[in-house]
Amino acid sequence: MRGAVTQFLMDDMRIPSISIIGLGALGSVLAEALVSRGAVLFSIFSRDRATVQRITASLEVTEAGPFPGTAKELGELVFLTVPDSAITEVAERLIALPGSLAGKTFVHCSGNESAGILQPLGAKGGRTASMHPMQTFTPQSVPADFEDIYFSLQGHPGAMPVLRHIAGLLGGDALEINEEQKAHMHAAAVMASNYLVTLLDASTEAGSLGGLDKEKVQKVLLPLIQTTLRNIQSASFDESISGPVVRGDIETVKSHLKLLGRKPELRELYAVLGMETVNRAEGAGLLEDISTKQLRQLLSAILNHE
Incomplete structure (x- = not known):
């Protein structure tokens, strides 16, 4: 166990002593990643006793338990990596702790909630912010998953320098945004990550309807998916579009809609995405007017259940 907090220097900024409350998929890998980059993990807290024991067995931690008993058990930077629904409750319990919270920075990692949800802690002298890693985390996540990603930062201006530093320490980049931008970015992240999984699962189901x-x-689809993502990385969305809609191939789209008739929900999803692709292709000047009109009529018939 470490006693006094050691000072580490990186880019002329000391890494603060850190506490993590909540050791789910994100909290656990965050603890491991921070320690691997030279940070002092002052304390960890979780109701999951087995997880606390596992982490304290592998990492040096000064304090550990289900929840801090006093403010002295908290480091200078406190991460609340708990479910969104628990953030307010945890903040209220922290406010009630004996001792001063002044000078500490409290950060939640929710993508949906703003830093404002922690404002009661600010009234007690703490700085409050949110630091949302734009990444998906599971129990299989590893510290390298923080590398080359963006962390959206929002909250007290005084908290931004240390959070930018932590983002860089973890191998990522910081994106400072306001409350409205944060909400929109979270919606975008859900669509790009969670809904992408749903889309790809639907795609495999569509392919399996033929008996495979x-x-x-x-x-079979994975190489196609990977190439598409590489194309988007190296070119614009418009330059990455291909397929029957962009070619104005009405007959192929008709054929697909007929094949998917066995699964109405898949056919409707195909039509929704097809219509969005028509709109994008038209805006980019990739479709002739006659093709645009015919495709819209065809897809609208499905979407309007005609």
């Missing part, structure tokens, strides 16, 4: 094993379809 779903796992085989997934294996």
